[in-house]
Amino acid sequence: MMRSLYSGVSGLRVHQTKMDVIGNNIANVNTIGFKSSKVNFSDIFYQTTQSATGPNGETGAAGQNAMQIGLGSTVASIKASITQHGGAQRTDDPYDIMISGDSFFIVNSGGTNYFTKAGAFDIDGAGTLCTPSGAKVMGWQVDPKDEKRILAGTVSELNIMSPENQYSKPEATTAARIFGNIDSQDPQVASTGSGKNVTVEFFDSLGHTYKANYNIKQSSATDTNKYTVTLTDITDDKGKSIFATYNETTKKYEAKTGVSATFGTGSGTVAVDPDTGKVTLTGATSSLEFNGVTGKFESVGGTAGNKTVTLKATTSPDPFKNVVIDFSTITMFSESGSSSLESAKGDLNNLGAGKKVGNMNGISIDTSGKIYGKYDNGDSRLLGQIAVASFANPAGLEAIGDNMFAQTLNSGEFDGIGHDVSRGGGKFTTGVLEMSNVDLSQEFTDMITTQRGFQANSRIITTSDSLLEELVNLKR
Structure with missing residues (x-):
């Protein structure tokens, strides 16, 4: 009877442990990444009252199995379901x-x-x-x-929003293009007209924005297939010419020293109006020629088949790169006496456009875990x-x-x-x-069987107690 009492006690203990695990599983039913656990029992120890014997051929006695009385149960393992995935929550x-x-x-x-x-x-x-x-x-x-x-080595912390990652380095523009159509009957592009103005935007190596201003007009009144492309000024992002500066002492504008510009083979000569600061740039020119029969582009810079002209601005210090400007897509078709010209950074393959300084405006992580910073440039x-x-x-x-x-x-x-x-x-x-991989239906089922197991073991104790009581009453 004492053995049954202790067996019942061990049963209560292991079922209480299982209920503790079930309670923890249910408590974490909405815990992200949680892995549920389950309890396994095992019998613990046996008292052998009679050992097993084998058959005896001499006496003819049959073999007998061992007689053993179990002494309760114990927790064999508490195993987490690590490899079982939980549901996905968006x-x-x-x-x-x-x-x-x-x-x-x-x-x-x-x-x-x-x-x-x-x-x-x-x-x-x-x-x-x-x-x-x-x-x-x-x-x-x-x-x-x-x-x-990526350099796959010893793992380290991912400081993805560090100060050096907040910005993307700028790149100087190295290529640009002027495209559109020139109508030879447009009075604006006639040799006596004001010329068609085109602005080419570009970046220096520090990410600052500049604009190269060009004027295109016919070279002569007798040959409407040839034009002159003249660099008239280069201005910064505030619209101020890079060639002029204001002298606080004389209260006059003057040409900035150490600044020059070359377009094609022509190096510009700068003149600055001391009162207004207006810049007059002469000499930085290049020729542009079309086929008079088809209206298609033929050359720029005076060399047959040549498609580009290089712009080079120089300052001290000098953050500028050579900008190769492509004219090959310009045409000379009739458009009812009007011309339309535009420009864009980068060549025909959009290479060499350069970029300004980029400020981080987003983060993305791909399926392999690579982290990319997104920048506003x-x-x-x-x-x-x-x-x-x-x-x-x-x-x-x-x-x-x-x-x-x-x-x-x-x-x-x-x-x-x-x-x-x-x-x-x-x-x-x-x-x-x-999400958690806890299965509530399984947990509630286990809760019921665990409660019944606990209840059954408690009955062992109360029943054994009744037997002891009857034994004590035999003396009366």
Whole structure:
């Protein structure tokens, strides 16, 4: 009877433990990345009252099985369902990421690497990708020798919003084009007219915007197929000429020293009106020729078949690059006496357009975990890559709270480097979170059977107590 009492007590204990696990599962039914656990029981110990004997051929006695009395149950294991995925919840937050596959995010807290399935990330005050509990998301950095390549080495924190990542470097314009149509009957482009003005915008190597102003008109009244392209001025983004400066001492405008411009083979000569500051640039010219029969472009710069002319502005210091201007798409067709000319940065393949300084206006993360900064100058820059870790026995990881796991002797070791999530077919999905994998229907079913098991074991104790009571009453 005493054995049944202790067996009942052990049964109560293990069922209470199972109920504790079920309660924790249900409490975390809406915890992102949570992995449910289940409890397995085992019998614990047996008292052998008679050992087994084999058949005896000499006496003819048959064999007998052992007689054993069990002494209760114990918890054999509490196993987390690590590899079972939870449902996907759409959030549309670019920093929310779900892993498809068996790998884990690597996060660092207090100098120690931990692992998680919860991809609800954010940016801290230092611009580092982190978890809500303050652990830093780990990954790989950009190769300093090649900004378009990731250097897969020992994982480190992803400081994607660092000051140096807030801006995208500018690039000087090296190519531009003037396109449209010149009508030879347009009085504006006649040799006696004012000429057709065209503005070519370009960037210097610091990202500042400038405009080169051109005037196009016929070279002579007798040959309407040939035109002269004249550089008249270069102005900054405020509309001020780079060739003129105001002298505070004399209160007059004057030509700025060390500034010059060359267009084609002609180097411009600058004259500045001292009172108005108006710039007159002469000598920076090039010829433009069309086919008088077809109206198609033939050459620019006086060389047959030549399509481009180079603009070079020089200052001290000199942030300008040579800008090769393409005229090959200009035509000379009739348009009822009017001409239409435009310009664009970049060549016909849109190369060499340059760009201004870019301010970050967005972040994107692709399916392989590569993080790109988006800038308002149209640039896209690689900032790093989220690395992941995999384990031979993920169920051997130890849950430490805050949706994090730690490696153990039975989980396998993290090598400090990790791997690309796409290895083995995994991927990242942004704007989505992996929810808890708790199955409420299963948990409620387990709760019922656990309650009945607890109830049955309590009956063992009360029944054994009744037997003891009857035994004590025998003395009366």
